[in-house]
Amino acid sequence: MPDFLLPDLGEGLTEAAILNWHVNVGDTVKVDQIVVEVETAKAAVEVPVPFAGVVSALHGEPGQLLPVGAPLLSVGGFAEPGVTTSAGSGNVLIGYGTAPTTRRKRVRRVETPAPQQQQQQQQQPKAAAPGVISPFVRKLAADNGIDLATVTPSGADGIIRRADVEAVLAKPKDGRRIPLTGVRKAVADKLTTSRREIPEATVWVDVDATELVAARAALNAKTDRPVSLLGLIARFAVAGLKKYPELNSRVEGGEIVLLDRIHLGFAAQTDRGLVVPVVRDAGELSTRDLSAAIGERARTAREGKLAPADLTGGTFTVNNYGVFGVDGSAAIINHPEAAILGIGRIIDRPWIVDGAVVARKVCELTLAFDHRVCDGGTAGGFLRFVADCVEAPVTALGDL
Numbered sequence: 001m002p003d004f005l006l007p008d009l010g011e012g013l014t015e016a017a018i019l020n021w022h023v024n025v026g027d028t029v030k031v032d033q034i035v036v037e038v039e040t041a042k043a044a045v046e047v048p049v050p051f052a053g054v055v056s057a058l059h060g061e062p063g064q065l066l067p068v069g070a071p072l073l074s075v076g077g078f079a080e081p082g083v084t085t086s087a088g089s090g091n092v093l094i095g096y097g098t099a100p101t102t103r104r105k106r107v108r109r110v111e112t113p114a115p116q117q118q119q120q121q122q123q124q125p126k127a128a129a130p131g132v133i134s135p136f137v138r139k140l141a142a143d144n145g146i147d148l149a150t151v152t153p154s155g156a157d158g159i160i161r162r163a164d165v166e167a168v169l170a171k172p173k174d175g176r177r178i179p180l181t182g183v184r185k186a187v188a189d190k191l192t193t194s195r196r197e198i199p200e201a202t203v204w205v206d207v208d209a210t211e212l213v214a215a216r217a218a219l220n221a222k223t224d225r226p227v228s229l230l231g232l233i234a235r236f237a238v239a240g241l242k243k244y245p246e247l248n249s250r251v252e253g254g255e256i257v258l259l260d261r262i263h264l265g266f267a268a269q270t271d272r273g274l275v276v277p278v279v280r281d282a283g284e285l286s287t288r289d290l291s292a293a294i295g296e297r298a299r300t301a302r303e304g305k306l307a308p309a310d311l312t313g314g315t316f317t318v319n320n321y322g323v324f325g326v327d328g329s330a331a332i333i334n335h336p337e338a339a340i341l342g343i344g345r346i347i348d349r350p351w352i353v354d355g356a357v358v359a360r361k362v363c364e365l366t367l368a369f370d371h372r373v374c375d376g377g378t379a380g381g382f383l384r385f386v387a388d389c390v391e392a393p394v395t396a397l398g399d400l
Contacts, residue, residue: 040307085366194335204366215393231291236389246374265314342366
């Protein structure tokens with residue numbers, strides 16, 4: 001009866017939490033059939049089984065955290081013709097392969113205690129350890145400083161379940177506690193690293209986005225490939241990075257590394273928390289292609305189907321926090337990048353045009369940058385370039 005172990009998910013990930021089982025005990029599975037969905041610190045991933053047979057056991061329940069190499073499920077019964085259960089199928093995860101492994105039994109030497117030691121051991125009462133099967137439950141308790149010996153078990157045979165630990169966390173006297181796990185923990189770690197390591201400075205400017213809104217309407221008048229406002233501003237940001245390459249860089253050791261390619265990240269809010277999908281080689285895309293790529297990745301992110309590779313490798317990030325109804329924000333740089341461009345809401349405000357006060361659609365742009373890679377002149381030049389493009393988008397698009 002082979003065990004299917006949680007595979008190496010890549011990107012330095014060492015654990016994953018079970019989200020949903022797609023099979024039950026007794027089901028027949030085929031090679032590369034999706035059997036479970038797990039959540040890593042990067043994204044939700046569907047995991048296929050590398051051999052065929054009948055599911056005899058599921059080693060975990062939704063919400064349980066498993067380390068890489070731990071059993072996911074056991075398969076017995078028949079195997080498909082020509083399929084050997086000792087080798088990987090080559091398709092455990094989309095984007096990741098498997099390599100054949102050889103399992104060896106570990107031999108443990110057991111020494112028999114001396115008669116006097118045996119007598120002492122028999123005389124000493126043994127304390128019963130708390131019944132905890134799930135490593136996720138054990139970690140949840142440890143992270144929140146809960147002594148499992150004080151938790152009342154509700155499971156069969158005195159097993160402490162996740163709900164038992166969460167009941168302790170939910171006691172009114174301590175307030176509600178929400179453990180940092182999965183995507184939320186990964187984001188928290190990255191933001192903490194950014195604040196700790198990057199000497200950050202921020203510049204901002206109000207811009208007249210009236211012509212930007214009009215240009216978008218004109219571009220989308222007769223087409224099945226509409227352009228979003230975020231797509232337009234992202235295109236201007238990419239053009240700005242070509243003029244000011246210091247902002248498309250990172251600090252490694254004692255050196256500033258200027259990057260040749262622009263991989264544009266954008267902040268996206270999902271049910272699992274904030275993620276930053278990446279559009280690779282954004283500097284080579286047209287305005288419509290870039291806008292379409294952003295829209296497609298945003299939809300995939302909300303569905304929780306982005307691969308870990310789609311969330312790494314960004315060189316610059318744009319953050320449209322205007323969708324939350326706010327004007328400005330001192331955004332945190334997405335470490336190890338050097339800058340992040342923030343976009344506030346577009347609203348009608350009084351604006352002076354040709355000496356007269358008129359209503360215009362105004363937006364605030366904010367740039368947070370790593371002061372190690374450039375000074376305020378470069379950061380201000382980049383932000384002013386993007387602002388000029390927003391205020392005269394037709395001219396800007398004609399020159400790009």
